[in-house]
Structure formats: structure tokens, C-alpha cells
Amino acid sequence: MNYAFEFGQVFAAWDELLAGALRTLWLSAAAMAIGMVVAVLGALGKTNGPVALRWLIDAYIELIRNTPFLIQIFVVFFGLPAIGIRLEADQASLLALVVNVGAYGIEIIRAGIESIATGQVEAGKALGLKPLQVFRLVVLKPAIQAIYPSLTSQFILLMLNSSVCSAIAASELTGAANDIQARNFRSFEVYFVVTGIYFALSLLFWGIFALIERRFLRQPAPR
Structure with a gap:
């Protein structure tokens, strides 16, 4: 094996990798926040909405869950201009990520809603709480x-799936890595470093989610 590893050329472009990582963080966080709103509204519509709305939501879920994310982002970026809607690469990436995570989130939240006992809802009504x-x-x-x-x-998978956005030249981490690799041809070194960055981003999100759970969602300890 005569291959000589040279990470120096990768670290020389560290500013590009950092900018790509920050863009990945922004895309992922924004898609998670907006996707959560879509998921809650969709789950509410699926559990309490009229039949026609339920069918529409079901069609949306099945369409997204049974097609590749790469095709979905191509439809957004290359397909929408056919009807007069033109989006920048980052805008199309955000929209595609929201549409994707929203479909999966609806089913997850629906399952959670349906796990709540009817008696709890009736007790809330008996206390005089409004429907909302x-x-x-x-x-x-x-x-x-x-x-x-x-x-x-699902949110962590969303962050990792954001790497697919490089296919439309979005300015996220994998896109930055592709640009660097095209200049120095150090494929192994570039993508090895990027693998480590994605792993670090995953740990960062896990830490944030754990903090949110401890701060807002953990049940109080019984006395």
C-alpha cells in the first residue's frame, strides 16, 4: 500500500468545513422546529379532523414515506420551477427537509396522542379547560x-439526511466537503474528517435533546 495520508490539505480548508457544519446545524434546527409544527397540526388533523382531511394527510404521509428523500428534494428544486416557484438551493433543502420530517413526525405524534386514555381528556373537560x-x-x-x-x-436522522442536500449544491457540510475534495483529490481524508464532524453534530443534538427532556419533559419525582 503506497497511499500517503495527507490531512494537512483538509485542515487547511477548515474554515469551509466549519461554515458547512454551521449551515448543516441551521438547516437541521430550522427543519426540526418547522417540521414539529407540521407534525403536531397533521397529527391533530388526522385524529380529530374530517374524513377528507384525514385522507389527504394519509396520502401525504404515504407519499413521503415510500419515496426516496433524494427524489423529494429533486422535485422541490427542479420540479417547482415548472409551476413558477423558484427556490435557492438552501431554501429548497429546508422545504424538502420539513416536508420529509413532517410526514414521519405526524405518525409518531399520532401514536402518542392515541396512547392517552380517554378518561384523562374527560377529566380535563370536567375541570373546565377549553378544547385547546x-x-x-x-x-x-x-x-x-x-x-x-x-x-x-427521527430528528437525528433528519440532520444526517441533510447531507443529501449536497446533490443540489446546498452550502451544507457534505457540499463543502465535495468542493474541497474536488480541489485536492484527498477523498479518504476529506470524508474521514467529515464523518467525525457528523458524529460530533449527532452528539451535540443528543445532548441538547437530553437537556430539553430533563428541563421540560421529565416527570417530577414522587414524594
Whole structure:
């Protein structure tokens, strides 16, 4: 084996990798926040909405869950201009990520909502809570507590899937790595370093999610 490893050329472009990592963080965090709103509204519509709305939500979920994310982002970036909607690469990436995670999030949150006993809802109504208060305090919070591990795992997958956005030249981490590799041809070194960065980003998100769980979702200890 005569290959000589040269990481110096990779670290010389560290500013590009850092900028790509920050863009990945921004895309992922924004998609998680907006996708969570889509997931909650979709789950509410699927559990309590009219039949036509439920069918529409089901069609959306099945379409997204049974097609590759790469095709979805191509449809957003290359397909929408056919109907007059033109988006920059980062904008298209964000929209595709939201659409993707929203579909998976709806099913996760729906399962959590349906795990709440009917008696708890009736008790909330008996206390004089308004329907929105019942949903927010009696249904949604306990449901999120129940499905939080699944939801956070889906969010981590979303962050890792953001690497696919490099296919439309989005300015995220993998896109930056591709640019560096095209200049120095040090494929192993570049993608080895990028692997480590993605691993670090995953640990960062796990830490944030664990902090959120301890701060807002953990049940108080019994006295």
C-alpha cells in the first residue's frame, strides 16, 4: 500500500468545513422546529379532523414515506420551477427537509396522542379547560413525553439526511466537503474528517435533546 495520508490539505480548508457544519446545524434546527409544527397540526388533523382531511394527510404521509428523500428534494428544486416557484438551493433543502420530517413526525405524534386514555381528556373537560387547553396540557405534553425518544431519533436522522442536500449544491457540510475534495483529490481524508464532524453534530443534538427532556419533559419525582 503506497497511499500517503495527507490531512494537512483538509485542515487547511477548515474554515469551509466549519461554515458547512454551521449551515448543516441551521438547516437541521430550522427543519426540526418547522417540521414539529407540521407534525403536531397533521397529527391533530388526522385524529380529530374530517374524513377528507384525514385522507389527504394519509396520502401525504404515504407519499413521503415510500419515496426516496433524494427524489423529494429533486422535485422541490427542479420540479417547482415548472409551476413558477423558484427556490435557492438552501431554501429548497429546508422545504424538502420539513416536508420529509413532517410526514414521519405526524405518525409518531399520532401514536402518542392515541396512547392517552380517554378518561384523562374527560377529566380535563370536567375541570373546565377549553378544547385547546385540553389538547395542549392533557393530551400533547404527555404524548410527547411518551414518544420523545422516537421523535429525537427521527430528528437525528433528519440532520444526517441533510447531507443529501449536497446533490443540489446546498452550502451544507457534505457540499463543502465535495468542493474541497474536488480541489485536492484527498477523498479518504476529506470524508474521514467529515464523518467525525457528523458524529460530533449527532452528539451535540443528543445532548441538547437530553437537556430539553430533563428541563421540560421529565416527570417530577414522587414524594
